[in-house]
Amino acid sequence: MDNLSFGADGTDPSANTTNGITLINGKRKPPVDPEKSVAVLGTGDYGRAIARRLVNNGYTVFVGSRDPNRNKIKQMVRDTGASLTTQESAIASCEVVIVAVGRDYYDYLPLQSLRNKILIDVSNNTEPRRGPHYRSNAEYLQGLVQEAKVVKGFNVLSAYALENGGLQGSKEVFLAGDHPDAKTRVSEMVRMMGFHPVDWGSLQAARDIEDVPLRLMPSWKRPVLVVFGVFLFLWFLAFMAFQICYNIKNGDWSKMWKHLALQNFNRVLGITSLWILSFCYLPGLLAAYIQLWRGTKYSRFPKFLDDWLKMRKQLGLLMLGMASMHGCMSVAFVTPKTTEWVYEAPRQILAQVVVDANTTTTDTIKIYDSELNWRGEIFLACGAISLCLLVVLGITSLPSVTATLSWREFTFVQSKLGWVAMIVAALHDIFLAWNFMIDYWSCFQTFPIGPQYALYPVFIAIVMKIPLLLPPVDNYLQKIRRGYERKSDYEVISTVTPNTTSTRASFARVTSESEKPQVFSIIDDTAGKAKLARVEVA
Numbered sequence: 001m002d003n004l005s006f007g008a009d010g011t012d013p014s015a016n017t018t019n020g021i022t023l024i025n026g027k028r029k030p031p032v033d034p035e036k037s038v039a040v041l042g043t044g045d046y047g048r049a050i051a052r053r054l055v056n057n058g059y060t061v062f063v064g065s066r067d068p069n070r071n072k073i074k075q076m077v078r079d080t081g082a083s084l085t086t087q088e089s090a091i092a093s094c095e096v097v098i099v100a101v102g103r104d105y106y107d108y109l110p111l112q113s114l115r116n117k118i119l120i121d122v123s124n125n126t127e128p129r130r131g132p133h134y135r136s137n138a139e140y141l142q143g144l145v146q147e148a149k150v151v152k153g154f155n156v157l158s159a160y161a162l163e164n165g166g167l168q169g170s171k172e173v174f175l176a177g178d179h180p181d182a183k184t185r186v187s188e189m190v191r192m193m194g195f196h197p198v199d200w201g202s203l204q205a206a207r208d209i210e211d212v213p214l215r216l217m218p219s220w221k222r223p224v225l226v227v228f229g230v231f232l233f234l235w236f237l238a239f240m241a242f243q244i245c246y247n248i249k250n251g252d253w254s255k256m257w258k259h260l261a262l263q264n265f266n267r268v269l270g271i272t273s274l275w276i277l278s279f280c281y282l283p284g285l286l287a288a289y290i291q292l293w294r295g296t297k298y299s300r301f302p303k304f305l306d307d308w309l310k311m312r313k314q315l316g317l318l319m320l321g322m323a324s325m326h327g328c329m330s331v332a333f334v335t336p337k338t339t340e341w342v343y344e345a346p347r348q349i350l351a352q353v354v355v356d357a358n359t360t361t362t363d364t365i366k367i368y369d370s371e372l373n374w375r376g377e378i379f380l381a382c383g384a385i386s387l388c389l390l391v392v393l394g395i396t397s398l399p400s401v402t403a404t405l406s407w408r409e410f411t412f413v414q415s416k417l418g419w420v421a422m423i424v425a426a427l428h429d430i431f432l433a434w435n436f437m438i439d440y441w442s443c444f445q446t447f448p449i450g451p452q453y454a455l456y457p458v459f460i461a462i463v464m465k466i467p468l469l470l471p472p473v474d475n476y477l478q479k480i481r482r483g484y485e486r487k488s489d490y491e492v493i494s495t496v497t498p499n500t501t502s503t504r505a506s507f508a509r510v511t512s513e514s515e516k517p518q519v520f521s522i523i524d525d526t527a528g529k530a531k532l533a534r535v536e537v538a
Helices: 047-056 069-080 085-091 103-108 139-144 159-163 180-192 201-216 221-250 263-279 282-294 303-312 312-333 373-394 409-437 454-467 473-483
Strands: 021-024 027-029 037-041 060-065 083-086 097-098 119-120 147-151 172-177 196-199 347-356 359-367 491-494 503-509 518-524 532-535
Touching: 037 085, 047 060, 047 069, 047 159, 060 069, 060 085, 069 083, 083 085, 083 532, 097 180, 103 139, 119 139, 139 147, 139 201, 147 180, 147 201, 159 282, 172 180, 172 201, 180 196, 221 263, 221 312, 263 282, 263 312, 263 409, 263 454, 282 303, 282 454, 282 473, 303 312, 312 373, 373 409, 409 454, 454 473
Parallel strands: 037 060, 037 097, 060 083, 097 119, 119 147, 172 196
Antiparallel strands: 021 027, 147 172, 347 359, 491 503, 503 518, 518 532
16 A cells, blocks of 8 residues: 555545545544644654644654655654644645754755645744844744744744643743734644743744743853852852961961861851851842832842842852852861860870880870760750751742742842841851861951951941841831822822732822822723722812
8 A cells, every 4th residue: 555644543634534434444533623623744753742742742743854754753643642644745734834844955855735734834943043134033934934924933942841731831922923812822832732922022033932942041150150159159268278377377388278178168168158148148138228218119220139039049059069068068177176176175185105116205195075065065056957947948949949939938038038047147146166266377467267357248248238128128128118209299199919819009299288189090991991980089
């Protein structure tokens, strides 16, 4: 039998139809719903993955191939549940066609058959393309078939994500196109497949959509550089203190070098974590003071502050990673010998020490106690509590967890618990080394000890936070954040939380001291349309 097309059951899906009933090998089969039929051009990994996903969600899928008679392709397509046929036959069977081939192969498609079809371009570039005459793959396809309705979509999903329910990558599918009806049709398909469509606008936006898979963590580059820079700076201070100044003071350059891998690294990890944690809260404090100074929230922050506010999540996650490493390494580092002052006082004994085969000497030997003193117990307890709270902060920053929290719950965890974690971490540092806080190493007495400068940013954050906790200041700040402007005629009288289905806000305009204020009530209905409900004179 010379088959040109094969269904999932090995039959010919292009068989004859009689009175609207498809006949396959003489058997009756219900007609294909045109709204639930899709053609996929391309038998590669992505074409088969999207075909399988569509079949699993109730679509009838025809996979078009230039050579549908190859046995290997027959089996692979049959495993997806789709029907293998020629490209022309697949296109003729459906209104929606998914073009799952690369841009270089567009010219080899049956372009005449693609007229008046909804074409979904899923291709990606291998590198960002820009230039005065640059056109995206979707725009290029639209130029080849001007009568078609091209929609860019699905390119941000990998074949793995399609086959595994979006477990890898985003569940958002970005769409772009010049035909609203075509985008609506594709959006329905995206929802049926279990993803969330996001309309990016006209087909020209496909240029940006095609760049999305090529980005390498764009929101992480600056935070990583900041953290790496802070770490290098603090590592240099530790190196100068323990490897340079210490040896200058003792006149012995043979010591302390072996501690670079563990002790120095662990110290710097702890200090960097505390600095970065405070850096997560300092920009919010600066923003609050700027709003108080300007008397409005309707003005842009300086660019450096805007960028700083946007990177707080990344800074926090990097801080969590370093704090976890610090905790693990401290298990090996904190011993009665290395941190003697947080353990019970050791006993001293006189013992005969063998120097060599012929020589012995009497020396004082310390017998260390393995129990922590009260200071050591508080020191370790604060460290454990702080790390536990930081883990909670990290978990609640996950989008899947954030989506289950109300705004009040999210702000309570990220703000209130975050401040508690930072203060407890500072106490962890203080109880470890309060007796060293005023010590300076040699080198002209210029290098403070690590536990001292670890607290500098935390101290600044706490000093800035205290005035904002005063009721008059806090009330005025919240008033500004609700929309009040110091230089405006309008003042917010009342408002409600944004979680309600209908938002009502009242504004009062005071024309003069002798006149009664005019009260305007504005209602924002569930459709998101604001309207002036009534005007009252108080």
